[in-house]
Amino acid sequence: MTEAPIFEAEGIEKSFGGIRAVNGATMDVKRGSITALIGPNGAGKTTFFNLITGFYRPDRGRARFDGREVQGRPPYVIARFGMVRTFQITKALAAMPVIDNMMLAAPDQPGESLRNVLFRPLAWRKREQEVHEQAIELLDVFNLTRLADHYAGTLSGGQRKLLELARALMAQPRFLLLDEPMAGINPTLGRRLLDHMQRLRAEDGVTFLFIEHDMEVVMNHSDRVIVMAEGRVIAEGEPQAVRSDRAVIDAYLGGAGHGGIE
Amino acid sequence: MEAGTLGPGQERTMGERFAHALNRFSEAPYVVKAGIGIFLLDLVLVLADRRPDSVGEWVLLLAIFAATVAAMVPLERRPAATAAVVLANVVAILILYHGLHEVSQRGINGLSLGAIYALGAVGLTLVYGILKLVNFAHGDFLTFGAYMAYLVNVTWELPLVFGLAFAVLTTALLGIGLEKVMWGPMRGRGAGMLQLLLMAIGLAFVIRYGIQFVWGTELRQLNVNRTDTVNFLDLRVGRTQLIVIIVGFVTLIATGLMLRMTLLGKRMRALSDDLDLAETSGIDTSRVILYTWLFAAGLAGLAGVFAGAITQLQPELGFELLLPIFAAVVLGGIGNAFGALTAGIVLGVVIEWSTLIVAPGLKLAVGFVILIIVLIIRPEGIFGHARTV
Amino acid sequence: MTDPLAIFPLGLTFEAFTDIDFWTSVGIFAGIYTIFALGLQLNVGFTGIQNFGQAGFMAIGAYSMAILTAEEGMNFWLSLPISILITIAFGLIVGLPSLRLRADYFAIATIAFAEAIRLIALNARDLTNGAQGIFGFDDSWDSISESIEDFIIDLGWTDVPGLFPLFLVTWGIAVLMMFSLTRVQGTPWGRVLRAVREDEDAARALGKNAFSYKLQSLAIAASIGAVAGWLLAIQLAFVVPDEFQPIVTFIGYVVLVLGGLANYWGVAVGAIILWTVLEGLRFLELPISETKIAALRFIIVGLVLIGLMAFRPQGVFGKREEMVLGD
Numbered sequence: 019m020t021e022a023p024i025f026e027a028e029g030i031e032k033s034f035g036g037i038r039a040v041n042g043a044t045m046d047v048k049r050g051s052i053t054a055l056i057g058p059n060g061a062g063k064t065t066f067f068n069l070i071t072g073f074y075r076p077d078r079g080r081a082r083f084d085g086r087e088v089q090g091r092p093p094y095v096i097a098r099f100g101m102v103r104t105f106q107i108t109k110a111l112a113a114m115p116v117i118d119n120m121m122l123a124a125p126d127q128p129g130e131s132l133r134n135v136l137f138r139p140l141a142w143r144k145r146e147q148e149v150h151e152q153a154i155e156l157l158d159v160f161n162l163t164r165l166a167d168h169y170a171g172t173l174s175g176g177q178r179k180l181l182e183l184a185r186a187l188m189a190q191p192r193f194l195l196l197d198e199p200m201a202g203i204n205p206t207l208g209r210r211l212l213d214h215m216q217r218l219r220a221e222d223g224v225t226f227l228f229i230e231h232d233m234e235v236v237m238n239h240s241d242r243v244i245v246m247a248e249g250r251v252i253a254e255g256e257p258q259a260v261r262s263d264r265a266v267i268d269a270y271l272g273g274a275g276h277g278g279i280e
Numbered sequence: 281m282e283a284g285t286l287g288p289g290q291e292r293t294m295g296e297r298f299a300h301a302l303n304r305f306s307e308a309p310y311v312v313k314a315g316i317g318i319f320l321l322d323l324v325l326v327l328a329d330r331r332p333d334s335v336g337e338w339v340l341l342l343a344i345f346a347a348t349v350a351a352m353v354p355l356e357r358r359p360a361a362t363a364a365v366v367l368a369n370v371v372a373i374l375i376l377y378h379g380l381h382e383v384s385q386r387g388i389n390g391l392s393l394g395a396i397y398a399l400g401a402v403g404l405t406l407v408y409g410i411l412k413l414v415n416f417a418h419g420d421f422l423t424f425g426a427y428m429a430y431l432v433n434v435t436w437e438l439p440l441v442f443g444l445a446f447a448v449l450t451t452a453l454l455g456i457g458l459e460k461v462m463w464g465p466m467r468g469r470g471a472g473m474l475q476l477l478l479m480a481i482g483l484a485f486v487i488r489y490g491i492q493f494v495w496g497t498e499l500r501q502l503n504v505n506r507t508d509t510v511n512f513l514d515l516r517v518g519r520t521q522l523i524v525i526i527v528g529f530v531t532l533i534a535t536g537l538m539l540r541m542t543l544l545g546k547r548m549r550a551l552s553d554d555l556d557l558a559e560t561s562g563i564d565t566s567r568v569i570l571y572t573w574l575f576a577a578g579l580a581g582l583a584g585v586f587a588g589a590i591t592q593l594q595p596e597l598g599f600e601l602l603l604p605i606f607a608a609v610v611l612g613g614i615g616n617a618f619g620a621l622t623a624g625i626v627l628g629v630v631i632e633w634s635t636l637i638v639a640p641g642l643k644l645a646v647g648f649v650i651l652i653i654v655l656i657i658r659p660e661g662i663f664g665h666a667r668t669v
Numbered sequence: 670m671t672d673p674l675a676i677f678p679l680g681l682t683f684e685a686f687t688d689i690d691f692w693t694s695v696g697i698f699a700g701i702y703t704i705f706a707l708g709l710q711l712n713v714g715f716t717g718i719q720n721f722g723q724a725g726f727m728a729i730g731a732y733s734m735a736i737l738t739a740e741e742g743m744n745f746w747l748s749l750p751i752s753i754l755i756t757i758a759f760g761l762i763v764g765l766p767s768l769r770l771r772a773d774y775f776a777i778a779t780i781a782f783a784e785a786i787r788l789i790a791l792n793a794r795d796l797t798n799g800a801q802g803i804f805g806f807d808d809s810w811d812s813i814s815e816s817i818e819d820f821i822i823d824l825g826w827t828d829v830p831g832l833f834p835l836f837l838v839t840w841g842i843a844v845l846m847m848f849s850l851t852r853v854q855g856t857p858w859g860r861v862l863r864a865v866r867e868d869e870d871a872a873r874a875l876g877k878n879a880f881s882y883k884l885q886s887l888a889i890a891a892s893i894g895a896v897a898g899w900l901l902a903i904q905l906a907f908v909v910p911d912e913f914q915p916i917v918t919f920i921g922y923v924v925l926v927l928g929g930l931a932n933y934w935g936v937a938v939g940a941i942i943l944w945t946v947l948e949g950l951r952f953l954e955l956p957i958s959e960t961k962i963a964a965l966r967f968i969i970v971g972l973v974l975i976g977l978m979a980f981r982p983q984g985v986f987g988k989r990e991e992m993v994l995g996d
């Protein structure tokens with residue numbers, strides 16, 4: 019693999035008051051890989067996601083996605099580049115139906131501009147049709163079709179997590195960042211989700227970076243692992259190699275671990 | 281942003297460009313931002329007043345500008361000190377144009393109003409910080425207090441001191457009663473911010489028009505001395521005003537000490553900082569909340585009597601004071617009692633100073649413009665500490 | 670001391686008018702408040718931004734129309750679109766810095782803006798004629814009104830109330846607005862607004878420029894407020910600062926929550942209920958003075974608002990699932 023990485027971060031730093039949540043994190047993500055980001059609780063993984071997707075402004079450091087600088091850009095611009103993230107605490111749009119949650123995420127909908135709505139009232143309807151079909155297809159994958167017309171607020175925790183994933187996929191990302199996607203989902207659906215990730219990678223070349231605490235999932239489904247602790251990247255490599263890395267074991271044993279490495 | 285990377289309907293709007301420019305400006309070095317800010321402020325002051333008419337004045341103006349910017353640079357992370365420097369800049373220019381005497385005289389005029397704002401703001405900020413309640417009925421607590429004093433002082437013809445005590449007591453009871461029947465139960469149901477805010481507006485209507493129902497809309501006066509003045513150092517201040525200033529400041533200092541020294545005060549501030557944390561750390565929050573209402577409403581009652589004493593009573597007395605009181609709360613940093621106290625007094629004085637430049641009818645508008653500007657530059661207030669999320 | 674009743678058609682004494690005149694006037698106020706609160710619905714019910722400065726936008730719309738017509742001698746019909754543009758400009762000026770603020774700060778900032786506008790209108794006498802207000806901007810309207818009246822008389826209704834044409838036009842505009850807003854709300858644009866209302870960060874993570882949508886929402890609400898401002902000015906035949914007190918915005922919120930959030934047609938229902946109840950109280954034979962009755966009406970408004978927020982925060986006709994208050 020000599021291809022340029024799809025994403026590179028260099029020396030990202032962020033402090034909150036006196037706490038340095040991310041302290042010079044540097045990493046590459048290979049194009050077309052499924053990369054796991056692991057680390058003990060409070061390692062700064064979620065904060066790192068927030069920093070590279072524009073939700074927080076880094077104090078220092080640079081991040082590039084597919085050749086473009088992303089640090090300092092607002093989240094919606096980064097998302098339009100094709101770098102889409104989900105949230106650890108789900109953000110279902112509760113008072114909107116599931117189908118609207120999905121359709122919202124579709125890119126290139128001219129009907130989202132007021133000008134088109136007022137002056138070209140027909141221009142967006144065809145796109146809306148396509149988007150609706152895609153949405154139903156994706157809901158099918160996650161067993162949510164029968165809930166399409168329910169308000170998202172009525173869904174269970176696991177269903178919301180799935181909805182958020184499906185919604186992120188609707189945005190047609192080239193690089194998908196998932197913050198603990200399996201948490202709260204039943205194992206069968208978890209499997210389907212993982213299979214779907216594999217398929218998207220194979221068919222559309224989507225790259226994944228996912229935060230995960232379940233080591234079995236990490237070992238079996240990722241092809242690279244990056245380990246963070248105390249705001250830094252302390253190790254990276256093949257899953258098996260990382261697992262036996264001295265620094266990683268120390269970090270998990272030293273930190274207030276979430277169960278550590280099984 | 282590279283062209284062609286965005287889909288249709290996703291081109292940047294004017295608003296985005298502007299927002300981007302603002303962001304870029306916010307990343308400029310502090311000296312540049314301070315310089316531009318102070319330049320604009322001084323420009324407004326000069327244009328609103330008059331052009332300097334001698335070389336000496338020009339030189340002095342430039343010196344004030346330069347000194348202000350120089351003084352601000354080492355204070356980059358200290359908003360309260362920065363605000364003091366900006367204020368000094370304004371005072372210096374006003375003195376340059378209008379003389380020390382005029383500026384001091386208006387400053388004294390502003391103190392009584394400042395004391396009223398501060399008394400109102402301390403309670404409002406505690407309630408806001410602790411209960412997350414944007415209490416639009418707080419102004420009407422002031423009105424309520426004023427009319428309670430009127431009842432004792434004018435209807436029953438007793439001395440105003442009794443009226444004052446009665447007002448503080450009844451308004452405090454009103455506050456506690458409302459907590460029991462309204463705010464407590466609503467909090468229990470997890471009511472949202474707008475829901476509580478609209479409820480407070482409803483309550484404001486009930487109190488204000490309840491007062492109008494009983495006393496009508498005509499202007500009423502408390503039985504106070506409106507003519508005597510006290511003179512010192514060539515400055516004059518009305519006797520009633522002076523009493524308001526003295527009693528007001530003593531109360532404010534006592535409140536400040538209570539909040540800083542006593543266990544109850546510390547708990548109030550802890551709750552206002554973080555209600556959930558205080559709850560988990562084992563403070564009996566519902567008791568502290570009751571005391572907070574007692575204080576907030578009692579001080580509002582006192583402020584209302586003062587406002588009635590130096591002006592006249594009418595059912596909108598307190599509502600007309602509410603927005604400047606909110607301004608003091610925001611300037612001081614929501615939930616920060618010391619901030620509200622200081623900001624209230626300063627705001628009263630600054631508003632009075634503004635009458636050196638603008639029509640007196642616009643002095644409140646000046647207060648609102650200050651509020652909006654501070655909200656834009658520093659939404660967490662001058663005395664608040666920056667909080668993420 | 671301002672008379673809070675200035676917003677009510679109290680100037681009409683009951684005996685001097687037949688019932689139909691009285692209710693026509695009430696109907697116009699209900700229509701004006703419907704339009705006024707439609708802007709609030711767009712902001713609060715569909716975008717989640719708590720605009721408390723709507724009375725300020727109404728003032729800017731009414732004043733710019735009146736100043737352009739009566740003082741600058743501009744054609745009345747031309748002054749309307751221009752006053753809309755001016756109001757939109759103010760919407761942007763207010764929104765650009767303040768829409769980044771937290772919801773409660775935004776509410777305070779907008780009410781402060783509206784009060785600043787009112788105080789300026791009161792004091793900038795050269796421009797606004799201060800508390801005396803501006804008259805004589807409505808000649809063009811009067812001629813239109815007469816044509817409509819003649820038309821109705823031709824249809825066979827001979828004793829048309831003088832204000833009936835304004836009633837028709839006000840409700841015509843209100844219905845048109847409710848219809849178009851409902852339509853636009855159903856488009857992808859409206860969907861993004863609702864997403865912003867639900868969770869701004871989620872919308873941003875999906876590539877939506879939440880800030881720009883909030884700004885658009887505020888600017889449109891401002892222009893809707895301006896239309897309500899014209900109609901109020903025409904109804905009263907003058908423009909004075911007192912008509913734009915914060916209480917106008919508060920009553921707009923009462924209309925909004927009465928009719929229910931996230932429903933444009935509900936706004937009209939809310940306005941009609943509120944005005945029927947308020948004016949219906951006049952017919953109660955109460956042995957108390959006019960001021961007391963007036964006070965009583967507002968006490969009832971306050972109690973209704975408290976009761977709604979306590980027991981039915983989604984409003985009388987709001988959908989519980991789309992309830993945007995609470996939680």
Ligand SMILES: Nc1ncnc2c1ncn2[C@@H]1O[C@H](COP(=O)(O)OP(=O)(O)OP(=O)(O)O)[C@@H](O)[C@H]1O
Nearest residue numbers: 034037039058059060061062063064065066668669
């Ligand atoms: N907005 C914030 N303000 C203050 N501190 C924060 C903020 N966000 C994160 N932190 C702190 O930064 C550190 C890193 O938190 P982060 O949520 O990034 O960890 P994490 O690796 O995602 O942990 P977990 O596995 O539990 O999700 C923590 O100490 C946290 O308290």
Ligand SMILES: [Mg+2]
Nearest residue numbers: 063064065106
């Ligand atoms: Mg996390």
